Amino acid sequence: MADFVTVARTSDLAPGERMVVELGRDFVLLFNIDGQYYAIEDMCSHEEYELSGGVLDGYALECPKHGAHFDIRTGEHLTPPAVRPVRVYDVRVQDDTIQIMRRKSS
Numbered sequence: 396m397a398d399f400v401t402v403a404r405t406s407d408l409a410p411g412e413r414m415v416v417e418l419g420r421d422f423v424l425l426f427n428i429d430g431q432y433y434a435i436e437d438m439c440s441h442e443e444y445e446l447s448g449g450v451l452d453g454y455a456l457e458c459p460k461h462g463a464h465f466d467i468r469t470g471e472h473l474t475p476p477a478v479r480p481v482r483v484y485d486v487r488v489q490d491d492t493i494q495i496m497r498r499k500s501s
């Protein structure tokens with residue numbers, strides 16, 4: 396059964412910053428927005444391109460390759476050319492660590 400896995404320390408990721416972590420074979424893009432953490436797969440659902448270099452506007456992350464946008468809170472695709480969401484992870488803080496778990500529905 397899947398469980399939360401420690402991937403970083405809170406001191407590694409200041410508000411406004413992002414980082415890529417590994418969870419098994421997945422690369423996961425982790426954000427700190429005003430002290431809230433969000434995590435999505437670091438892979439666009441359109442053509443398998445890393446999202447980590449994309450511009451973030453609010454909660455909308457733009458894919459650097461063709462410009463599709465994704466909501467980092469839900470993984471939902473917001474604009475074409477993406478037609479599918481990206482995987483999203485649940486995030487929790489335990490003491491000074493950041494832990495993530497692959498969300499069941501994604």
Ligand code: FES
Pocket residue numbers: 439440441442443444458459460461462463475476477
């Ligand atoms: S690869 Fe991301 S929009 Fe095309």
